[in-house]
Amino acid sequence: MNLIEKADRLRKRKNRVPISALTAYDYATARLLDEAGVDLLLVGDSLGMVVFGYPDTTRVTLDHMTHHTEAVARGAKSALILGDLPINTYPDPQTAVANARKLVKAGAQAVKLEGGLRQAEKVRAIIDAGIPVIGHLGMLPQRVKEEGGYKKKGKTHDETQAILEGALALQDAGVFAIVLESVLPKASRLLTRELEVPTIGIGCGEGNCDGEIAVITDVIGSYPWFVPPFATQRADVAGEITKAVKGYLDALSG
Numbered sequence: 317m318n319l320i321e322k323a324d325r326l327r328k329r330k331n332r333v334p335i336s337a338l339t340a341y342d343y344a345t346a347r348l349l350d351e352a353g354v355d356l357l358l359v360g361d362s363l364g365m366v367v368f369g370y371p372d373t374t375r376v377t378l379d380h381m382t383h384h385t386e387a388v389a390r391g392a393k394s395a396l397i398l399g400d401l402p403i404n405t406y407p408d409p410q411t412a413v414a415n416a417r418k419l420v421k422a423g424a425q426a427v428k429l430e431g432g433l434r435q436a437e438k439v440r441a442i443i444d445a446g447i448p449v450i451g452h453l454g455m456l457p458q459r460v461k462e463e464g465g466y467k468k469k470g471k472t473h474d475e476t477q478a479i480l481e482g483a484l485a486l487q488d489a490g491v492f493a494i495v496l497e498s499v500l501p502k503a504s505r506l507l508t509r510e511l512e513v514p515t516i517g518i519g520c521g522e523g524n525c526d527g528e529i530a531v532i533t534d535v536i537g538s539y540p541w542f543v544p545p546f547a548t549q550r551a552d553v554a555g556e557i558t559k560a561v562k563g564y565l566d567a568l569s570g
């Protein structure tokens with residue numbers, strides 16, 4: 317099965333079975349998530365924060381992404397591996413294609429980029445090169461500095477229509493799904509209804525999109541210093557690490 321066919325299997329899940337997606341940045345986590353049956357593993361540029369300790373995603377480079385994509389690709393056998401094109405790596409169609417190819421060479425089976433109308437031409441060029449693309453609309457973390465923080469989107473009719481316009485442009489360009497980030501529930505439902513491709517939500521409320529994506533450290537509680545208010549933590553890995561290491565230290569000191 318080629319990359320476009322694998323991506324198409326997820327596209328066809330619209331209005332059928334919800335798409336499950338999580339971020340992964342390393343071999344072991346990718347293998348665990350893949351074996352648990354997650355549909356899509358995103359090697360997200362959120363690794364800037366939760367792996368490298370940067371304040372946001374704006375310092376992430378393509379080298380960071382290829383390094384971690386290689387590790388995830390070694391761990392995942394079934395899930396679709398989605399590589400994030402980091403900031404400044406898709407300024408024009410030609411550069412976007414060249415960098416998308418580097419992610420695919422590292423093991424990605426599709427790429428994701430942020431933005432709507434202004435990205436449509438680049439999306440089309442990447443897809444013409446045989447690489448499936450997922451769009452990302454709503455809150456765009458690569459623009460957090462210009463935005464002055466992480467803000468909810470779809471608060472007004474005009475804002476929702478602007479997101480819809482971008483989403484339709486991405487859909488026309490051929491994306492097989494669109495991540496919606498921090499879009500208010502009513503706007504998320506409208507976008508999900510209007511689009512033919514699946515929407516995959518994060519911070520959009522439960523059940524308002526065709527699938528959900530979450531940052532793995534939020535789900536397992538391994539990055540306790542910042543947890544977004546919308547995240548549902550399902551384990552306390554940070555607490556377990558602290559407990560295990562204290563036990564190790566106690567055993568050493570007798």
Ligand code: KIV
Binds near residue numbers: 360362495
């Ligand atoms: O990098 C990332 O983790 C993401 C998700 C927030 C969708 O883009």
